[in-house]
Amino acid sequence: MAKLSIDLKEGKLKKESDVIIGIDLGTTNSLVAFIKDGDPLAVKDEKGKSSLMPSIVHFQEDNKVIVGEIAKQKLVTDPGNTIYSVKRLMGKAFNDLSGHEDYFGYTIIDDDTESLVKIRVRDSFFSPIELSAEILKGLKARVEQVLDETVTKAVITVPAYFNDTQRQATRDAGKLAGLDVLRIVNEPTAASLAYGIGRKEEEDKTIAVYDLGGGTFDISILSIHDGIFEVLSTNGDTYLGGDDFDRKLIDYWLEQTGLKRSELIEQKDLSQAIRLLAEDAKKQLSFEEHFSGSINGHEVSITRTKFEELIKPLVDTTIDRCKSAMQDAGLTVDKVDHVVMVGGSTRVPLVKETVSAFFGQQVYDKLDPDEVVALGAAIQADILAGNNKDILLLDVTPLSLGIETVGGLMDVIIPRNSKIPVRVGRQYTTSIDGQKNLKVAVYQGERDLVEHNRKLGEFILRGIPPLAAGLPKIEIHFLLDADGILRVKAKELRSGVEQEVEIRSQYGISEEEMAKMLLESIKNAEGDVAIRALLEARNEANNIILSADRFLEQNHAILSEEEISKTIGLAGILREKVNGTDKDAINVAMQNLNDFTNPLAHRAMDKAIASAMKGKKIE
Ligand code: ADP
Ligand code: MG
Numbered sequence: 001m002a003k004l005s006i007d008l009k010e011g012k013l014k015k016e017s018d019v020i021i022g023i024d025l026g027t028t029n030s031l032v033a034f035i036k037d038g039d040p041l042a043v044k045d046e047k048g049k050s051s052l053m054p055s056i057v058h059f060q061e062d063n064k065v066i067v068g069e070i071a072k073q074k075l076v077t078d079p080g081n082t083i084y085s086v087k088r089l090m091g092k093a094f095n096d097l098s099g100h101e102d103y104f105g106y107t108i109i110d111d112d113t114e115s116l117v118k119i120r121v122r123d124s125f126f127s128p129i130e131l132s133a134e135i136l137k138g139l140k141a142r143v144e145q146v147l148d149e150t151v152t153k154a155v156i157t158v159p160a161y162f163n164d165t166q167r168q169a170t171r172d173a174g175k176l177a178g179l180d181v182l183r184i185v186n187e188p189t190a191a192s193l194a195y196g197i198g199r200k201e202e203e204d205k206t207i208a209v210y211d212l213g214g215g216t217f218d219i220s221i222l223s224i225h226d227g228i229f230e231v232l233s234t235n236g237d238t239y240l241g242g243d244d245f246d247r248k249l250i251d252y253w254l255e256q257t258g259l260k261r262s263e264l265i266e267q268k269d270l271s272q273a274i275r276l277l278a279e280d281a282k283k284q285l286s287f288e289e290h291f292s293g294s295i296n297g298h299e300v301s302i303t304r305t306k307f308e309e310l311i312k313p314l315v316d317t318t319i320d321r322c323k324s325a326m327q328d329a330g331l332t333v334d335k336v337d338h339v340v341m342v343g344g345s346t347r348v349p350l351v352k353e354t355v356s357a358f359f360g361q362q363v364y365d366k367l368d369p370d371e372v373v374a375l376g377a378a379i380q381a382d383i384l385a386g387n388n389k390d391i392l393l394l395d396v397t398p399l400s401l402g403i404e405t406v407g408g409l410m411d412v413i414i415p416r417n418s419k420i421p422v423r424v425g426r427q428y429t430t431s432i433d434g435q436k437n438l439k440v441a442v443y444q445g446e447r448d449l450v451e452h453n454r455k456l457g458e459f460i461l462r463g464i465p466p467l468a469a470g471l472p473k474i475e476i477h478f479l480l481d482a483d484g485i486l487r488v489k490a491k492e493l494r495s496g497v498e499q500e501v502e503i504r505s506q507y508g509i510s511e512e513e514m515a516k517m518l519l520e521s522i523k524n525a526e527g528d529v530a531i532r533a534l535l536e537a538r539n540e541a542n543n544i545i546l547s548a549d550r551f552l553e554q555n556h557a558i559l560s561e562e563e564i565s566k567t568i569g570l571a572g573i574l575r576e577k578v579n580g581t582d583k584d585a586i587n588v589a590m591q592n593l594n595d596f597t598n599p600l601a602h603r604a605m606d607k608a609i610a611s612a613m614k615g616k617k618i619e
Pocket of ligand 1: 027030213215216342346370
């Protein structure tokens with residue numbers, strides 16, 4: 001029986017497709033692909049021009065969201081409301097960005113905490129997950145247009161070095177876009193699959209995947225054994241890519257024309273024009289020996305030889321990273337069976353030649369380097385759909401496993417579709433001063449609130465040393481063995497107290513029940529994520545109120561009456577907002593309090609250091 005669903009946008013009843021789509025969610029560009037008549041196909045835009053969709057989200061005056069090519073055009077005219085490179089922010093705290101704050105042309109909230117970043121657009125706050133979901137929605141719409149069916153299932157790729165938080169964030173973005181993310185696949189694995197590497201069970205191979213995109217470079221060394229891809233090492237540079245080639249070219253042309261950098265800064269359209277022309281020239285030089293054009297009546301030109309001279313240091317840097325990756329993998333280049341080229345910038349002949357020379361072999365470059373990751377994702381999706389019977393599928397856990405954290409939130413420790421056996425550890429802490437016991441409640445399911453998931457069991461870790469909230473370090477380990485039996489261990493690291501229980505996770509849950517839980521999670525994704533955002537904002541706000549109270553208590557001596565009363569006032573507003581349900585209002589109040597107290601905190605810190613110094617003799 002064919003499933004039907006309602007297309008909310010068009011208000012039509014649409015057939016729900018069996019197709020599982022493959023998505024390359026890139027820093028610069030994103031793509032969607034699926035298997036058509038046995039072969040992977042990357043879906044092109046409405047005009048049938050390009051399969052790339054710029055990973056850019058723009059917020060219009062009326063707060064309507066647009067993505068892709070039309071959003072890209074707003075980069076110059078309205079940079080503050082146009083978000084690019086959101087992938088760089090996935091699963092990151094502000095502190096993780098240190099040194100690169102200037103890279104972003106929009107407002108990222110610095111709340112001086114370890115919590116995940118938020119982006120401010122006018123008076124709204126967005127998480128990178130919400131923004132990535134917009135890009136995914138754009139891709140979903142693109143493929144639904146072609147199929148004339150709704151799609152609900154996807155495989156999404158991520159860099160091999162993405163950690164748990166970043167992978168989970170990517171999953172959440174999919175969920176928010178109305179997609180059930182069946183699996184998160186490493187980009188280099190997908191690229192290898194696209195070339196048919198690793199698709200035969202008996203194959204035993206070592207692969208290097210060289211991925212040079214717009215703003216990032218990744219090298220991954222993979223080993224394939226019995227159809228299992230293992231990442232031996234990764235290396236790269238998260239701020240090196242084709243955009244740097246463009247910048248070299250712009251510098252060269254500034255010299256050639258006598259134009260000044262200050263003129264570019266003042267004249268936005270001139271700066272945009274020269275950037276676009278530089279990218280065109282670069283692309284043309286991948287196929288031709290010479291380029292010439294003009295900018296504001298100035299003639300500009302460049303030969304391929306000159307261009308290669310300009311970018312050689314950058315290309316050499318990537319080779320240094322390849323060397324490190326080989327070293328970390330404990331291998332010499334002669335052990336590499338194939339080298340796979342990924343990313344638009346590998347079209348540059350100098351890049352191909354240099355990489356071939358380093359690995360001492362011809363590189364794999366027959367497929368479109370922009371599309372190869374998405375094509376591989378589509379192949380992986382097809383394998384999951386069961387259409388590719390000759391490939392062995394690994395055992396995976398069908399539902400996510402996690403524990404309850406403050407506010408009744410589900411914190412996933414082992415995501416669904418993880419290969420088993422698997423062992424994952426994560427650190428937690430207490431939320432109340434002097435807390436001696438910690439309840440560890442284990443749940444299974446895909447919803448954001450534990451009350452909607454299935455409880456598998458709970459136990460109490462007793463004997464935590466009574467310390468201020470946030471100080472104890474409690475490590476929780478999930479070990480899911482090959483039979484689907486889960487063992488959970490909690491240990492307080494300072495005192496060494498620990499507790500372990502065994503939970504039979506996979507049994508007692510029927511196929512139908514599982515399907516129902518998955519369906520519910522998709523249906524409720526939007527609401528769940530909104531509630532999660534609200535609860536997270538509340539948790540964070542409560543922490544900040546607590547610190548503000550403590551701060552006033554400890555530092556009233558160095559604060560003026562006015563500063564004290566203003567702090568109390570701002571904290572009061574935040575307290576009031578915490579009781580409401582508007583997460584943006586909570587965020588605004590939180591930021592106002594932070595902005596006001598940050599300089600005071602710095603002053604207190606300076607005072608403390610000064611008085612500590614006073615007591616010491618400096619020889
Ligand atoms: P990402 O993985 O970061 O999303 P892509 O793989 O889409 O990035 O690569 C985008 C980069 O590839 C851009 O810098 C673009 O200018 C560059 N590029 C695309 N085509 C060519 C070409 N023919 N020659 C050189 N560079 C190219
Ligand atoms: Mg890429």
